[in-house]
Amino acid sequence: MTAPNKPTIIPVKTHKVKLLEVNQETTNVRSFRFSYPHGFDYKPGQFIMINLDVIQDGISKFIKRSYSLSSAPMQEKHIETIVKLMGAGSKRLFEHMKGDELEIAGPYGMFTFQEEVSNEVHGRKLNHIVLLAAGSGITAPLSIARYILDSSLALKVSFIFSNKTSHDIIARKELEKMTAEHDNFSLYLTVTRPEEDPDWHGLTGRVDEKLIKAAVHDVSDALFYLCGPAEFVDHCAKLLSSLGVDTKQIKTEKYE
Known part of the structure; x- marks a missing residue:
């Protein structure tokens, strides 16, 4: 990272x-x-x-x-x-x-998950935590995912993780284990250079509206954490805004 x-x-x-x-x-x-x-x-x-x-x-x-x-x-x-x-x-x-x-x-740092405040916007509780990360930007979102699952919090967690190829996916085995062991955890892995990764048969391309809608059925009930290179974070923030997500529902962390 x-x-x-x-x-x-x-x-x-x-x-x-x-x-x-x-x-x-x-x-x-x-x-x-x-x-x-x-x-x-x-x-x-x-x-x-x-x-x-x-x-x-x-x-x-x-x-x-x-x-x-x-x-x-x-x-x-x-x-x-x-x-x-x-x-x-x-x-x-x-x-x-x-x-x-x-x-x-x-x-x-202020890019934090705090159970008592982080899932409340406009005075109401949000029940869906959506983590969007690219490359080594997984670090802080992984901490948040581990905390929510280890604490058995009654929250749905969707983890959208973008990488150039499948060989660049950090903590892949752990993320897949989370998916297998926790009904409230969903994982969406996508690679942006599938032409360099012939053995990859999963999602491809940048995070887009289709992927967001597949992971989040009701954006008004979700709190989004965006972490990674500035270009990735800005792209995702703009995408969420176009889907009607309130800026108060978006937390960002950009990396150099």
């Missing part, structure tokens, strides 16, 4: 964490699990800052990079983020090994 565009960040307590596990998700994406920091309290959809030591122009220095959490708050044995390899920060993080200690700060 690349760094989200963020407003001014208010200083938050830093924590030392140990890298517990690294998993290769796709050719250029890895998930990183860290020990759960003492006193750390976050909401689904928030992000952390990781302090990374790098060498730039022959000079050793520290840089901070923001990465959304993919873990859910009740997973208190660890916190997890999913990172796409791009730039000095992710390159340095990819060099770290199991057992290494890093410094993080956070949590930050």
Whole structure:
């Protein structure tokens, strides 16, 4: 996952964490699990800052990079983020090994799911959470999906996930397992470059009106979370607006 565009960040307590596990998700994406920091309290959809030591122009220095959490708050044995390899920060993080200690700060961010407020618009409860993600933008929506399902909340969840090819689908096995184990969870995977993926027999093309209508029968009863590259988020927001979705029903997180 690349760094989200963020407003001014208010200083938050830093924590030392140990890298517990690294998993290769796709050719250029890895998930990183860290020990759960003492006193750390976050909401689904928030992000952390990781302090990374790098060498730039022959000079050793520290840089901070923001990465959304993919873990859910009740997973208190660890916190997890999913990172796409791009730039000095992710390159340095990819060099770290199991057992290494890093410094993080956070949590930050307003792209959150809060049961008591996130499913209410215009004073009424919304019963359908729709998560739209592209590529490594899955990270925060995955945290939200994990939280809702692990908490057994009485909400319907539809996850629309767009990727270039099926080989780029992060956490595919887990998403398919969610579909098999939870009646209130529906998954819609689509690839935008099917010509490069002859073995793919699922949905193809960009997220469009047809796909939205297939996933959401009543847009007035849904709260939409859009996460991914700016072009994807803007496209989906415009599409939802054309379908009559109120802007208060749309939460967005754009990545560089």
